[in-house]
Each structure stands twice: as C-alpha cells, then as structure tokens.
Amino acid sequence: MNKLHSMSLLDNADFLKSVLDACSDGILISDDKGNVLYVNAAYESTTGLTREQMVGHNLKKLRDEEKLFNFAVSLLVLEQKKPASIIHEYITGKKALTTGNPIYREGGQGIVGVVCNTRDISSLINLRNELEITRKLLEKYSDELQQLRQQNMQQYEDFVYKSKAVADMLELASKAAQFDSSVLIQGESGVGKELLAKFIHQQSPRAEGPYIRVNCAAIPKELFESELFGYEQGSFTGASQKGKPGMFELANEGTILLDEVGELPLTVQSKLLRVLQEKEVFRLGAQKPTKLNVRVIAATNKDLALEVKKGNFREDLYFRLNVVPIIIPPLR
Structure with a gap:
C-alpha cells in the first residue's frame, strides 16, 4: 500500500511541482524552443527575476530584446545538445552557478526541454576572496618578518x-x-x-x-x-x-x-x-x-x-x- 501510494505521488503533477518549489536551489524549466515553463521561488530570490517576467516567455527574446540577462544556459544546452554550466552575476548582486541539463524524450530520442539548476555561490566567492586577501597578508607579514630577522641579524x-x-x-x-x-x-x-x-x-x-x-x-x-x-x-x-x-x-x-x-x-x-x-x-x-x-x-x-x-x-x-x-x- 505504501509503495503504491509513493508511486501515485510521483505521478501527481501537483506533488512534483511542490517538490520543485521546496528546493533551495533555483529551478528553471524550458521547452525545446526556449520557452520558459516554470521557475521556483528560489530562482526568483537568487536572480531577481519574477515568474511573471519569465514563465510563458521565450529566453532568446528575454535576452536579446528585453535585456533581462545577457546569457541563457538553457539556450546553450539546446544549441550544443549537452549539459552546460556558467557562473553569472544577477541584478540582485548575487553570483550563482547555473547548470543546464537536457531533458530527453522517452528512449533518448531528441530533446524536449532543459532543466536549469541555479545555486547562489556568493558566500563561497566572498570566502574565496577573503582567503585570497588573507594569503596576500600572510605573504606580506612573512616578508616583513624576514626583514625583521635580517635587521636582528645586523x-x-x-x-x-x-x-x-x-x-x-x-x-x-x-x-x-x-x-x-x-x-x-x-x-x-x-x-x-x-x-x-x-x-x-x-x-x-x-x-x-x-x-x-x-x-x-x-x-x-x-x-x-x-x-x-x-x-x-x-x-x-x-x-x-x-x-x-x-x-x-x-x-x-x-x-x-x-x-x-x-x-x-x-x-x-x-x-x-x-x-x-x-x-x-x-x-x-x-x-x-x-x-x-x-x-x-x-x-x-x-x-x-x-x-x-x-x-x-x-x-x-x-x-x-x-x-x-x-x-x-x-x-x-
């Protein structure tokens, strides 16, 4: 009974949509023409782009005419017919790693759409920058310490x-x-x-x-x-x-x-x-x-x-x- 119930949940479109809405990573799904079918709340929060701006619109038009962004991973996936990733800074000031994966038809014949996962990595980049600053400070202090040691030797x-x-x-x-x-x-x-x-x-x-x-x-x-x-x-x-x-x-x-x-x-x-x-x-x-x-x-x-x-x-x-x-x- 439990197994049957679990299978019925997976067949339930509303349940799957609730799962995507609950994801902490931003999710964007488009069809094989680049038309946006779905974005979740995390996508809106990370990118600063709303469902109203995105859903039902074509990514190429949003990029080239409305200038909402300057790069669309989904279009790259459709063009190259393989997964692609970029790091992009959105209007929110957040930097995110977006990875797009093609969605294939049953049997793997042709692409029917693309699912993009967008993860906010601003804190990781800030941490990397802080580590770089720390590394430079360590080099500076190491040089100064060496100079002091030389002075002491004198x-x-x-x-x-x-x-x-x-x-x-x-x-x-x-x-x-x-x-x-x-x-x-x-x-x-x-x-x-x-x-x-x-x-x-x-x-x-x-x-x-x-x-x-x-x-x-x-x-x-x-x-x-x-x-x-x-x-x-x-x-x-x-x-x-x-x-x-x-x-x-x-x-x-x-x-x-x-x-x-x-x-x-x-x-x-x-x-x-x-x-x-x-x-x-x-x-x-x-x-x-x-x-x-x-x-x-x-x-x-x-x-x-x-x-x-x-x-x-x-x-x-x-x-x-x-x-x-x-x-x-x-x-x-």
Whole structure:
C-alpha cells in the first residue's frame, strides 16, 4: 500500500511541482524552443527575476530584446545538445552557478526541454576572496618578518658567536628589550655582560634615553649610597655645596646597568630594593624623594642564588632583579 501510494505521488503533477518549489536551489524549466515553463521561488530570490517576467516567455527574446540577462544556459544546452554550466552575476548582486541539463524524450530520442539548476555561490566567492586577501597578508607579514630577522641579524653584528645557545640568548635579550622588566645577566668574567646590557638598552623603547653603567665592584663601600642615590648640599663633610644627583637620577627615562651587583653591601641592597619597589630615590640629606622612571639591568659573575643561601645577598632583592634571567654561556 505504501509503495503504491509513493508511486501515485510521483505521478501527481501537483506533488512534483511542490517538490520543485521546496528546493533551495533555483529551478528553471524550458521547452525545446526556449520557452520558459516554470521557475521556483528560489530562482526568483537568487536572480531577481519574477515568474511573471519569465514563465510563458521565450529566453532568446528575454535576452536579446528585453535585456533581462545577457546569457541563457538553457539556450546553450539546446544549441550544443549537452549539459552546460556558467557562473553569472544577477541584478540582485548575487553570483550563482547555473547548470543546464537536457531533458530527453522517452528512449533518448531528441530533446524536449532543459532543466536549469541555479545555486547562489556568493558566500563561497566572498570566502574565496577573503582567503585570497588573507594569503596576500600572510605573504606580506612573512616578508616583513624576514626583514625583521635580517635587521636582528645586523643588530647582532657586535657579537661573534657560532653556537645555538648564544643565538637563543640574543633572541631572548631582544624580546626582553621591549619590556621594562628588570633583567639579571649572569656569566663568567669577560663573556660580554656589559655588551649584552647595552644591546638590550639599544633595542628598547628607551634607546634615546641615557644609559648609565655603575661598576659596583669599583665603588668604595662608604660612597655607595652617595654615588647611587646622590646627595643634597652640605649633607656630609666634603659634600659639594651644590649637591649631586646619583646614578639613578642620571639614568632617569633610560637604563641603568648595575654591573657586578653581587658586590653591593647589604645596607645598600635594602635601599636599592626600596628604589625598585617605590620607583623613587632619596638623596642623602633630602627631605622628599625624587620620582624615577628607570629600567634596571643587573649583571654579575656570581651565583646570586647561592649568595642568597650564604646570607650575602637579599632574597627579596634577588627576586626583584631576576624577573628576566639571562645566562651568557662560557666562552670555552
């Protein structure tokens, strides 16, 4: 019974018309003379052409005289007697792929009409265009990245090296340069800690600001505070009557390198910690602090973690300095 019912539905012209009307693709059916017999709602929506304009009219007349479109796949199918496809942009602005197939008489003798399937592919074309734009952007960014890498290689010309470890270290230093975080450079004497510190400064946004190097191992213990933090006039015997800015003030808006930071006395370490925390400095004899905007780089040939365990270096200061640790490999 169900099978018989299904067969009767297929023989029902109204049912078949309802099927075509329900299709999401546009459907146009014409006879062997190019006269339009049927279009569905999806065809109207995609092409912008109505049933009233199309049904009962000849495609050649609609194309050549009324200029409703400039190409008709159905006519091409009738002419070539085989399936044909085109991509066409309609007055709606939509781009569609239309495929026409011949309808043969029973037994395959001669064509009695053409059925055209029109599918809106605007979104696919837009996606293809977006992908093409993305591809071009990727090529552009790839070229720019290559240029930046070449520039970085030029920036590394002051360094003579062959090992990947040094190359990785320089890349880390280049990245660290872009931020204001404190950097702790560790390495044996003579491996280029000061050179690396200057490189970080030159690659940073502070490159136009001052770069001040303080050799902590060369300053007498009794002069540490006055050299680093400065002093006011008459603050101690022998002090300049004009006062003196310390190294931190001289480095304001730039970078200060605390070379051999492991040599700092514990008393100075506590005051240095305050400078890093509060971003201000008290000159000796001053009643109010001086605000600072300084990037701090520290360098040492000592194992500061070990010095912390020995009690020679403050743990809190170590963590303040060791935000970005960079270890320079030994030269040997």
